[in-house]
Amino acid sequence: MIRFSDVYKRYSNQHEALSGLSFELSKGEMAFLTGHSGAGKSTLLKLIALIERSSHGQVWVNNQNLTRLPKWKVPYYRRKIGLVFQDHNLLHDRTVFDNVALPLIIAGENHREIGRRVRAALDKVGLLGKERSLPIALSGGEQQRVGIARAVVNRPPVLLADEPTGNLDPALSREIMDLFEQFNQVGVTVFIATHDLELINRMPYRRITLEQGRLA
Amino acid sequence: MIKLNIHNYFLRHMQVMLYSLGQLWRTPAASAMTVMVIGIALALPAGLYVLLKNVEQVSSQWEDASQISLFLQHNTPDNRGKQLAEQLLSWPDINAVHYQSSQDSLAEFRQLSGLDSLLDTLPSNPLPPVIVIQPEQGQNETEALQALLERLQNMQEVELAQLDMQWLQRLRSINQTGERGISILAVLLSLSVLLVIGNTIRLAILSRQTEIRVIKLVGGTNAFVRRPFLYTGFWYGLLGGIIAWLTLLMTLLFINGPVNRLATLYDSQFMLNWLSGQMFIALPLFGTILGVLGAWLAVGRHLNTIEPT
Numbered sequence: 001m002i003r004f005s006d007v008y009k010r011y012s013n014q015h016e017a018l019s020g021l022s023f024e025l026s027k028g029e030m031a032f033l034t035g036h037s038g039a040g041k042s043t044l045l046k047l048i049a050l051i052e053r054s055s056h057g058q059v060w061v062n063n064q065n066l067t068r069l070p071k072w073k074v075p076y077y078r079r080k081i082g083l084v085f086q087d088h089n090l091l092h093d094r095t096v097f098d099n100v101a102l103p104l105i106i107a108g109e110n111h112r113e114i115g116r117r118v119r120a121a122l123d124k125v126g127l128l129g130k131e132r133s134l135p136i137a138l139s140g141g142e143q144q145r146v147g148i149a150r151a152v153v154n155r156p157p158v159l160l161a162d163e164p165t166g167n168l169d170p171a172l173s174r175e176i177m178d179l180f181e182q183f184n185q186v187g188v189t190v191f192i193a194t195h196d197l198e199l200i201n202r203m204p205y206r207r208i209t210l211e212q213g214r215l216a
Numbered sequence: 217m218i219k220l221n222i223h224n225y226f227l228r229h230m231q232v233m234l235y236s237l238g239q240l241w242r243t244p245a246a247s248a249m250t251v252m253v254i255g256i257a258l259a260l261p262a263g264l265y266v267l268l269k270n271v272e273q274v275s276s277q278w279e280d281a282s283q284i285s286l287f288l289q290h291n292t293p294d295n296r297g298k299q300l301a302e303q304l305l306s307w308p309d310i311n312a313v314h315y316q317s318s319q320d321s322l323a324e325f326r327q328l329s330g331l332d333s334l335l336d337t338l339p340s341n342p343l344p345p346v347i348v349i350q351p352e353q354g355q356n357e358t359e360a361l362q363a364l365l366e367r368l369q370n371m372q373e374v375e376l377a378q379l380d381m382q383w384l385q386r387l388r389s390i391n392q393t394g395e396r397g398i399s400i401l402a403v404l405l406s407l408s409v410l411l412v413i414g415n416t417i418r419l420a421i422l423s424r425q426t427e428i429r430v431i432k433l434v435g436g437t438n439a440f441v442r443r444p445f446l447y448t449g450f451w452y453g454l455l456g457g458i459i460a461w462l463t464l465l466m467t468l469l470f471i472n473g474p475v476n477r478l479a480t481l482y483d484s485q486f487m488l489n490w491l492s493g494q495m496f497i498a499l500p501l502f503g504t505i506l507g508v509l510g511a512w513l514a515v516g517r518h519l520n521t522i523e524p525t
Contacts, residue, residue, distance in 0.1 A: 049433070051524045072437075079435035089430050103434040110224050150434065 001027040001158060001189045002048060007057035009043050017043040019213040025191060030184040032200050033193040035210035041193040044210070045162050049081055050074050062157060079107055082151030084161035088143045090135040096122070096146050097131035103154045121149040125179060141172035148179055159183055161192040165199065173199055236447035250416050254456025257409050258499055259463040261402035266464065266491050268394050274486060275387050286347040286368055287376040297345045300373055304349065309364050312350040318343050344375060406506060413452050413510030417445050421518045433524045445515045446508055453507020457500030464495055
């Protein structure tokens with residue numbers, strides 16, 4: 001599903017974030033990406049989401065060579081990737097419903113379908129009663145669950161998360177991880193960057209560890 | 217399925233259109249100021265244009281009345297003068313002639329001036345015989361008139377041929393100058409409308425950077441991001457155009473009374489032509505075009521620099 005082959009990422013200041021990285025995640029797999037801050041975790045996820053492009057080497061996602069993907073196709077590619085961020089990236093002037101509906105509106109879904117799928121996604125993350133609330137009125141854990149609902153509302157085959165539990169206490173973090181497991185159980189490929197080793201030590205999934213831009 | 221997609225597409229456009237109007241509504245003071253600036257900038261050249269069209273209309277009314285006075289040599293006898301007048305009538309570019317002998321002229325002058333006693337002291341009649349010529353309709357073009365004038369001037373019996381409406385030419389030149397001036401003004405003010413809208417949209421874009429990044433992260437195309445801003449420009453332009461029309465209408469309403477009184481004093485049938493129908497279409501249309509164009513330029517400049525990081 002996700003394949004890196006000899007990938008380098010150099011920034012203009014000569015800093016090399018990733019050096020000769022190769023690995024593969026199969027379809028329907030769930031894996032963690034770990035490593036110290038600055039080890040290149042975020043950069044790696046950005047390459048998959050096409051927020052950044054590799055300086056050298058090839059990245060394949062869903063049998064698509066991202067290196068060759070023209071710029072105008074990037075939005076359509078991103079619709080097949082669910083993204084979850086540490087700081088949620090919610091729009092604070094819109095309701096929970098509108099936030100979750102955004103990917104569907106962008107994709108041009110019709111009104112009824114949007115309502116149905118947004119409610120299904122909110123139900124899944126346990127926030128069905130909060131669809132009229134503004135994100136600011138929700139707790140950190142709830143906001144993160146809104147972010148997850150938005151990431152999965154499109155039913156993407158791949159779900160990426162960058163430190164999704166970074167700001168949450170252990171109990172809430174556990175709940176969030178349970179959610180990711182549930183999505184993985186219905187066939188979604190899940191890839192989570194985290195440094196919360198204590199949390200993931202108890203979970204039976206592959207771990208890809210980075211150290212100064214290389215596989216450790 | 218395709219039909220459904222097209223339906224969805226238009227529905228989406230309608231929603232964005234209303235959404236962007238709602239955005240303007242949420243900041244009424246700032247929006248009103250922008251709309252007023254656009255309105256005034258559009259109303260100014262439009263108002264001057266209406267004024268110019270009216271002056272042209274007035275001068276074209278008078279142009280029909282342009283006539284040439286032919287002052288004959290002092291010693292031209294009456295029968296020769298009459299003969300000459302009849303001869304001139306046969307010219308194709310002359311519509312009507314009227315011969316006025318020196319006695320007639322003196323009588324008219326006596327009547328109009330009231331200088332009876334003074335005129336009696338004169339040893340002889342100082343006034344020459346005059347032929348008043350009405351040029352053929354359509355001979356009003358300055359060059360044709362000028363040519364006719366020259367031919368008349370060169371006749372042996374003619375002392376002086378004078379185009380009575382020379383000031384009309386001057387007025388027309390002033391009009392032409394005015395037209396140029398208004399064109400330049402219109403271009404400059406349109407440019408300023410473009411810049412005002414562009415700048416307003418630029419600020420809107422900057423204040424919504426986060427939103428744009430998020431939209432791009434979840435797969436929004438540039439077209440999707442651009443759309444609400446284009447509609448914002450559309451609304452600014454349209455509302456500005458309507459304000460311009462209202463401003464124009466109120467201004468004309470304000471000066472209509474005095475203009476009518478002036479016309480009555482001159483015994484003129486002149487009515488101020490408001491061009492309100494024309495302007496009602498032209499101003500909002502032009503405003504809308506400028507609005508969308510200004511927004512397009514602003515979005516084009518800034519959209520690509522806002523990318524997810």
